[in-house]
Amino acid sequence: MDYYAIVHNDFDGTASASVYARAVSSLPKNVWFTEPTKLHEVLSKLELRGVNTIMIGDLGLNESTFSSIIEALKRLRDEGATVQWFDHHVWKDEWKSKLKELGVEVYHDVTTCGAGVVNKVMNPNDEVSKKLASADCSVDIWLHDDPLGEKLRRIVENDRSFEWKRKLIEVFYNGTLWNEEFQKILEKRINEELDGYRKIWKYVKVLEVEGVKIVVAIRWKGPPDISYASQFLMTRTGADIFVSANGKAISFRSNVIDIRRFAVSLGGGGHPLAAGASLRIPLAYRILRKFGIRGPVIDWVSKVVVDVIKKEGIVRYERKNIH
Incomplete structure (x- = not known):
């Protein structure tokens, strides 16, 4: 066919x-x-x-x-x-x-x-x-x-x-x-991720909105990717929501909160526990980021996150039997 x-x-x-x-x-x-x-x-x-x-x-x-x-x-x-x-x-x-x-x-x-x-x-x-x-x-x-x-x-x-x-x-x-090729790739990726976890904290800020703790991060180079980083950071900080911005887009992750609502509010979409939207970080902040000055861009993204969460409110997600 x-x-x-x-x-x-x-x-x-x-x-x-x-x-x-x-x-x-x-x-x-x-x-x-x-x-x-x-x-x-x-x-x-x-x-x-x-x-x-x-x-x-x-x-x-x-x-x-x-x-x-x-x-x-x-x-x-x-x-x-x-x-x-x-x-x-x-x-x-x-x-x-x-x-x-x-x-x-x-x-x-x-x-x-x-x-x-x-x-x-x-x-x-x-x-x-x-x-x-x-x-x-x-x-x-x-x-x-x-x-x-x-x-x-x-x-x-x-x-x-x-x-x-x-x-x-x-x-x-x-x-x-x-197969064997996959096993070798997995071992290499895990080692790279472990190294990345040690460096990730300088790209992160922890907030609290409406009694819910949130981890906000700007994108770093190399592993781990946002899915693995989100689980690591939420576990380490006790946060229920992880947010990552890379300059052009913003991603939301959670295990217990319906975060799709936030992505939709910003013009995007996705799943209840994994969603995203376009988000263009202003040029001035991106230039500072290139020079290693991260504070202003993290603060800018954090404000966007706080505003959209306050606007949409926190809604717990009820897991259902799926597949």
């Missing part, structure tokens, strides 16, 4: 493409890794060239690009394409309705991760796919209930190149979820 895959540029996107490939017993003729904000660009440039099936996985929708996506999909449908879209982010009902009117097959389920949606729909009885989806969901939607997820996420993110992710899709497609 010839098809194109368009997936999110992360572990969940890679896992979604792998589970789909196992379901249709074929690797994609080509795969694009992208972000939700750039999906419309990929679709508008896509040429079928004899391939009539398009799989979209782990990519949500944004109001600002929705009309462009509809226009691009209408063209592809008119050219004879079958489009299957698997996602788990929060959608508006009208988005699903408009896509279905175009003939797009929409599989939307917010109770699992992207790979979990594909697994449920396409091959629920495949043991390899179930294990991969379980590992993926564990880290993608912050369940932290499958140790393989913490290991595989480090493997996927060890190399940011698309070539590496394409290689992993083939490895997972062939039924391998762990």
Whole structure:
């Protein structure tokens, strides 16, 4: 079966493409890794060239690009394409309705991760796919209930190149979820992370808003990434919320608070326990940051965080049985 895959540029996107490939017993003729904000660009440039099936996985929708996506999909449908879209982010009902009117097959389920949606729909009885989806969901939607997820996420993110992710899709497609190469990468990453944890404190500030402790950080170079750093810092400080800003975007993490509300308030979105939004730090603060002066930028980000939390309020998140 010839098809194109368009997936999110992360572990969940890679896992979604792998589970789909196992379901249709074929690797994609080509795969694009992208972000939700750039999906419309990929679709508008896509040429079928004899391939009539398009799989979209782990990519949500944004109001600002929705009309462009509809226009691009209408063209592809008119050219004879079958489009299957698997996602788990929060959608508006009208988005699903408009896509279905175009003939797009929409599989939307917010109770699992992207790979979990594909697994449920396409091959629920495949043991390899179930294990991969379980590992993926564990880290993608912050369940932290499958140790393989913490290991595989480090493997996927060890190399940011698309070539590496394409290689992993083939490895997972062939039924391998762990091997000697992965073990060596894991050991190297863990050592790098341990070194990074010792340096991370100079990028951090601890706040308290409405009785809830919050860790605010500006991005540092190298490991650990924000997901692992967030767990480390929240545990060490007793905080319930972790916030990280890298100059262009802000990320929220928590184990017990619905932080998606804060991301949405800033124009973004995500999951109840892991979400983010665009946030452009003023140039003056970014210049100071380059010279090693971190205080002003940390204070600026902290003010944004305090303001949005006071505006939206603290809402505890009730975990449900998912997957």
